[in-house]
Amino acid sequence: MTTAAKQSVVPFVVSATGTGVAQHLVTSGKGHEFDTDAYPAFGGKDEAPSPLFYALGALTSCNQVTASLVAKDLGISLGAFEFEVQGDLDTAVLVQGADGNANFDKVTVRATVESDATEQQFARFVSETERRCPVSQLFVRSGLEFVNEWTQAPLS
Structure with a gap:
């Protein structure tokens, strides 16, 4: 039995690509972009927020x-x-x-x-x-x- 989707549900979708521990992320809709990285102790270069x-x-x-x-x-x-x-x-x-x-x-x-x-x-x-x-x-x-x-x- 399938349930009908609620009218009040809004999907939030993020796509990401990366190498090592750094990623580049893009949101659905307007396509806002942001990056993540990590502290060197965690394998990153600390070039973007964790x-x-x-x-x-x-x-x-x-x-x-x-x-x-x-x-x-x-x-x-x-x-x-x-x-x-x-x-x-x-x-x-x-x-x-x-x-x-x-x-x-x-x-x-x-x-x-x-x-x-x-x-x-x-x-x-x-x-x-x-x-x-x-x-x-x-x-x-x-x-x-x-x-x-x-x-x-x-x-x-």
Whole structure:
């Protein structure tokens, strides 16, 4: 039995070519292009961001997109965002082939966003942003320690 595709599903497709540990990637649609590489300790030349930096960057960017959608639904206004994300990676599995999980042990998101929300609205805004953000959910559901700290700044 075949299931009909959901109307709300949007496919995201990336094509990649590479040699060694470096890759050149192209997105479907507009054909945006980007490159990845790795630190010399991982066999790269460090000529482009590591895929791990892209993963953490995707987390900040997706949170900002999701936050904008959530704010609209809650009727609050947002201004500037500032993010700092840290991923703590034990490289023993990746580099040495040790037993265990190659995932980050812990990822910490620190965000400051200008908003006119009340304290209660802001708490709901943060909770809903984490729940609805696809990239946050990739991290949360992977089982790592996920710390999500948001601070509200006055809307300028």
